[in-house]
Amino acid sequence: MGESGVPDFSSWSCPLPLRDYPTIVMAHGGGGKLGNELVEHLFLPAFRNPELENLGDAAVLELGSGSNPARFAMSTDSFVVQPLFFPGGSIGALAVNGTVNDLAVSGANPQFLSASFILEEGFPLAQLAAVVSAMADAAKTAGVRIVTGDTKVVERGHGDGCYINTAGVGVLRPGISVSPLHAMPGDVVIVSGTIGDHGMAIMSVREGLEFESQIRSDCAALNGMIAAVLDAVGEAVHAMRDPTRGGLASTLNEIAAASNVGIAIDETVVPVRPEVQSACELLGLDPVYVANEGKAVFFVAPEFADRVLSILKAHPLGRDAALIGQVTTKHPRMLVARTAMGANRVIPTQIGEQLPRIC
């Protein structure tokens, strides 16, 4: 920061990419490259510390002193989804499950959440009650307690009805070391179910795009399913992540980059619901980039692949789990998919949100 408190462009580590977009554009929040650049060139240099530098879904914290400090995970997320209620979920359920899942994929047992509301003047109380009730239900299902919160109101026209921020903490499981940095060559890649459900559910109810068949969001708390895997074969799981914004492709690219490995997947075995695939075809979107809110990706030592798959398939949230690929030393930091035609294609990180094509 400069002396006036205004960011000093020249003091950033590499400000050049940010100068291309001197104002915030929607793609900065799209889970793609522009958002990553904000983190890399603005937030990280400004806040730099060892906990932040891991850039996990949750920060790993050690509290207390001595030889055996308690280890926690902490995470936060904000929710601005429109519409507030959609097939299969709501902003309230998302706000709880999103933070619960970020903690769970870090190897923690989520326990306590905060909830902050930014409400727009004129927002109907009945709708707020429905949102809060959905949060309470989600918290109960996930087994977490909402223990602190805040409410702010902004003038009419300055918000979109209701924004929610949640933060959460959980105790890290002992003896487990999952991290986006730990994917190893030979690891198999397992996804816990069909991809793209949430993103297409939201799209299907947006103005001007109503589909005949209702696609439901997969919004769910994953801590129970993940605990089942970690309880049984915790040491075999090297990395986990929930592929939310930016979808499966962004998650796999992030882990490939963080672990400095290549990832090869077989496009034909990635589970996608027919109605999601159809909606994607219609809009010219690729389901690998579409958001999920109730899926996890596991990087598992190959000898445990069958075990993890059977545990997932036995869980209600993991019935459609599939082994979709493997970590390789070839093409480091790159995600390569084998197509149905038997050819290979690279799946890169998107710049921002996918844009529906003209024709």
Add this chain to the structure above:
Amino acid sequence: MKYLTEFRNGEIAQRMAREIALITTRRWKIMEVCGGQTHSIIKNGIDQMLPAAVEMVHGPGCPVCVTPLELIDKALAIAAQPRVIFCSFGDMLRVPGTEGDLFQVKGRGGDVRVVYSPLDAVDLAVKNPDKQVVFFGVGFETTAPANAMSVHVAKRRGLKNFSLLVSHVLVPPAIEAIMSAPGNQVQAFLAAGHVCSVMGYWEYPPLADKFGIPIVVTGFEPLDLLDGIRRAVLQLERGEHRVENAYERIVTYAGNLEAQKMLAEVFEVRDRAWRGIGVIPNSGWRLSAAYRAFDAEERFQIAGIRTVESPLCHAGDVLRGALKPAECPAFAKQCTPRHPLGATMVSSEGACAAYFNYGRFLSAEELANAGAVHG
């Protein structure tokens, strides 16, 4: 998915590729005109399946890519005005003008909206009588009927606050221009299936005769494309030059007559500048005299636009099929989807973006040897 899955069968595709290899005795260059086909060829790796002697040349059929820079700049200027709602299909938002793109206009407070149909923009005009609603009408013959319909509806409803920024281009004059260009090497064309679903293919026999080239109306799925290529090679090997329809489940000879009637009423043919290529005679549409009042260029007299193209960008050569994207010195170096120097790197249908997005910065050998999947 019916009508899609059965045209994506990997085994049949391999068989068709082998058949193409069997009938090929010489080197052939075949151009697919449509950007959607380029996208599908690269995404599915169709070009990797073909014998080395059959080379696919990517044509100028990405509407986003060939929209002149001047018109993008006009769009930016209009979208930045107060009391304007500027509507567009998603692709156009990231196309760089001389200064910035529509995303940035939106970030600075411009009311820029992605719509899925031009009729949604007409609805916006009805709901916002105090605002001027402009739709960026970009595309080939495929998108033109819906755009024509939007103006038709706006006129019928007496809307004074709806207008169309028109950048419509036509396929047959582009084929004529490519074949007439000095040094042209293209020997056959895959005609764009969805363009022909609207226009039919009655426009193509004179071109096939004039230039002695096979033209095959082709779809977009892997088996469609392989069938189109197979038929083109077969004609080339036999020394024939006919128009064939390999997309019969969608395309008829006459096309969609209702749509053509609407187009003839709303639009008139004019010369058009194609970004990276130049002016092609009679290659585009503008609103006809009866609908001229809905022309955004007339309504918003934007003057003083000075366009500057990147000197490093070879998009023109790429669009003419003279250069493969990966052969451009700037490809994947100065020019990436994050820092596009030209529109061919922006649009998902642009040849450069297709090459980048599907990993064609790796060598063919590296790509073929990419990691084996376990299990």
